[in-house]
Amino acid sequence: MSMLSSYIHYLIHPFESHELLKSSDSQGLRHLSLSESLGLSWIFVVINGAMRILLINFVVLLYINLSNSESITSTIFQIDDGFLGFYFIILSTILDVVFYPLFMLFFVQLWEFILRIFGYFLSIEDTDQRVRNVMSVAMSSQILTVIPIFGGIAQKFASLILIFAGVKKQFNASTALTLCILSFPALVSLGLLSLFVFLYILSLS
Numbered sequence: 001m002s003m004l005s006s007y008i009h010y011l012i013h014p015f016e017s018h019e020l021l022k023s024s025d026s027q028g029l030r031h032l033s034l035s036e037s038l039g040l041s042w043i044f045v046v047i048n049g050a051m052r053i054l055l056i057n058f059v060v061l062l063y064i065n066l067s068n069s070e071s072i073t074s075t076i077f078q079i080d081d082g083f084l085g086f087y088f089i090i091l092s093t094i095l096d097v098v099f100y101p102l103f104m105l106f107f108v109q110l111w112e113f114i115l116r117i118f119g120y121f122l123s124i125e126d127t128d129q130r131v132r133n134v135m136s137v138a139m140s141s142q143i144l145t146v147i148p149i150f151g152g153i154a155q156k157f158a159s160l161i162l163i164f165a166g167v168k169k170q171f172n173a174s175t176a177l178t179l180c181i182l183s184f185p186a187l188v189s190l191g192l193l194s195l196f197v198f199l200y201i202l203s204l205s
Helices: 003-012 014-022 034-066 072-076 081-098 100-121 127-146 151-170 175-204
Strands: none
Touching (some): 003 014, 003 127, 003 151, 034 100, 034 127
């Protein structure tokens, strides 16, 4: 399979993909590295960003036509309160696209750290390669960002499913243990938040 075909296969058949990645016979499924998955996912992020900007421009032009402005061109480039929200959305979209690799690298490093901890306690061999397989497959969820409106929500939900499939297959974990691993970041964040709140209350007393 080509890189893109394997990438799409990761999303559609995550459990089967991990089984093939673990076996000696991958049946043509390409073993994508983290950098290859990151590059492919960035392409879909760029497509999503372009679609969002086009949609915003369409809304702006529609608003101008409905408001019967004197000149479309002059109004588009006139910075007033009515368009500040649109400019902010466009700027945030561009920043999302530009800094996506950095955000994703941080996300990957975080999950690599978590999975290595559990891999150590589970006495899993070749933990690094298994972790890379999990994250490479998980990044295929970015394909869903090209779906208008609901793409972002679908991508986040699919990302959790793909990580679940990866942990379950690559680490041979039970469903309960896999759910515990997935909830570990949230539990740690909740614990730190509770600690900060407790310390803040103590400082007021």
